[in-house]
Amino acid sequence: MENNWPLWEIFIRSKNGLSHKHVGSLHASDEEMAMQNARDVYTRRSEGVSIWLVESKHITASNPDNGDSMFDPANDKVYRHPTFYDLPEELKHI
Amino acid sequence: MEKNLEEIFQSRIDREEKIEPKDWMPDDYRKTLIRQISQHAHSEIVGMLPEGNWITRAPTLKRKVGLMAKVQDEAGHGLYLYSAAETLGVDRDTLFEQLHSGKAKYSSIFNYPTVTWADIGAIGWLVDGAAIMNQVPLCRCSYGPYARAMVRVCKEESFHQRQGFEILLSLSQGSEEQKRMLQSAVDRWWWPSVMMFGPSDDDSPNSAKSMKWKIKRFSNDDLRQKFVDVCYEQAKVLNVTLPDPDIKWNEERGHYDFGLIDWEEFWQVIKGNGPCNKERLAARNKAWDEGAWVREAAMAHAAKRKERSNKKKVA
Ligand SMILES: [Fe+2]
Ligand SMILES: [Fe+2]
Numbered sequence: 001m002e003n004n005w006p007l008w009e010i011f012i013r014s015k016n017g018l019s020h021k022h023v024g025s026l027h028a029s030d031e032e033m034a035m036q037n038a039r040d041v042y043t044r045r046s047e048g049v050s051i052w053l054v055e056s057k058h059i060t061a062s063n064p065d066n067g068d069s070m071f072d073p074a075n076d077k078v079y080r081h082p083t084f085y086d087l088p089e090e091l092k093h094i
Numbered sequence: 095m096e097k098n099l100e101e102i103f104q105s106r107i108d109r110e111e112k113i114e115p116k117d118w119m120p121d122d123y124r125k126t127l128i129r130q131i132s133q134h135a136h137s138e139i140v141g142m143l144p145e146g147n148w149i150t151r152a153p154t155l156k157r158k159v160g161l162m163a164k165v166q167d168e169a170g171h172g173l174y175l176y177s178a179a180e181t182l183g184v185d186r187d188t189l190f191e192q193l194h195s196g197k198a199k200y201s202s203i204f205n206y207p208t209v210t211w212a213d214i215g216a217i218g219w220l221v222d223g224a225a226i227m228n229q230v231p232l233c234r235c236s237y238g239p240y241a242r243a244m245v246r247v248c249k250e251e252s253f254h255q256r257q258g259f260e261i262l263l264s265l266s267q268g269s270e271e272q273k274r275m276l277q278s279a280v281d282r283w284w285w286p287s288v289m290m291f292g293p294s295d296d297d298s299p300n301s302a303k304s305m306k307w308k309i310k311r312f313s314n315d316d317l318r319q320k321f322v323d324v325c326y327e328q329a330k331v332l333n334v335t336l337p338d339p340d341i342k343w344n345e346e347r348g349h350y351d352f353g354l355i356d357w358e359e360f361w362q363v364i365k366g367n368g369p370c371n372k373e374r375l376a377a378r379n380k381a382w383d384e385g386a387w388v389r390e391a392a393m394a395h396a397a398k399r400k401e402r403s404n405k406k407k408v409a
Contacts, residue, residue, distance in 0.1 A: 025177045029392035064116045
């Protein structure tokens with residue numbers, strides 16, 4: 001099957017002040033069609049004020065199998081958290 | 095090794111962790127999801143046909159814009175769901191091919207005809223109503239992309255059911271003829287809607303597995319019971335009778351009892367012998383075949399534009 005149109009990932013900013021968030025994907029022949037389709041598929045009820053799209057093949061993702069070694073080290077670095085530091089009760093505004 | 099992975103997988107499910115596309119999953123989990131999500135997507139797409147039938151003949155402009163918006167939503171639902179299925183490694187054209195060749199199933203409800211305007215109301219009330227009952231628990235499905243798609247779908251569905259009920263409500267307040275039209279639409283759509291929840295739990299071999307994997311949260315029969323209980327009360331508002339002489343309140347169970355379902359009819363429609371199976375597939379195939387040149391032209395246009403902009407960069 002080769003007449004599949006390329007796949008695009010769609011990101012939408014729901015309102016100014018918030019970041020773009022991934023909402024899903026769709027097929028389109030080029031960015032112009034992808035933009036029109038994203039508007040029709042993902043913003044029919046004013047869900048957004050801005051759309052980003054990127055062809056799915058351009059996304060590099062971390063490998064979930066390495067999840068532990070990649071994200072785990074945070075557990076033994078408690079000194080990165082404010083509660084690690086002992087300070088007297090009477091100290092205020094810190 | 096395999097065993098170990100499967101145990102880890104199940105314990106993630108038991109902890110209510112979501113499974114994402116690149117995570118390890120048993121082949122059977124993947125296959126079950128591809129089948130369920132794609133059948134669901136096909137149902138949304140084929141579901142546009144019986145309703146599309148009435149867009150040009152809607153009785154007022156208000157009804158027409160409402161119905162158009164609903165049918166457009168169903169197209170969107172199909173797209174969200176196809177995308178979710180594709181995250182499992184199957185491509186879109188393969189899914190279409192399965193639908194068009196008749197290999198894939200879709201909800202048997204869409205193989206019934208919409209003979210009067212009242213059918214559009216009955217579909218919104220009963221068919222979308224049954225779909226919502228099925229879909230709300232799917233928002234908590236263990237597979238992330240499916241669950242997220244269902245959240246979007248469910249947000250949009252409540253408008254569908256309300257517009258349907260309002261169509262029926264207007265008819266219930268109309269002339270004698272309109273009231274008869276309303277009752278006969280309910281007579282036609284009631285049993286097929288009750289069947290939408292699928293075979294009884296004893297005849298549903300995959301149910302237990304889907305429950306264990308938290309793809310499914312409630313049994314077919316439990317959801318069906320909930321549907322009957324809710325609809326019986328709603329029917330009173332419309333002044334219609336549900337075409338089942340055996341419906342009555344069971345104090346002990348705290349639910350309505352209801353009559354036997356004609357499973358023979360259900361399996362016949364699934365097998366392709368419903369009133370509109372051939373018509374629906376023919377319509378999908380026609381749309382796909384006649385759209386071929388558009389798909390090709392769009393790709394050719396994209397290629398040409400890319401070539402042109404590459405040339406400009408070189409120059
Ligand atoms: Fe839908
Ligand atoms: Fe719907």
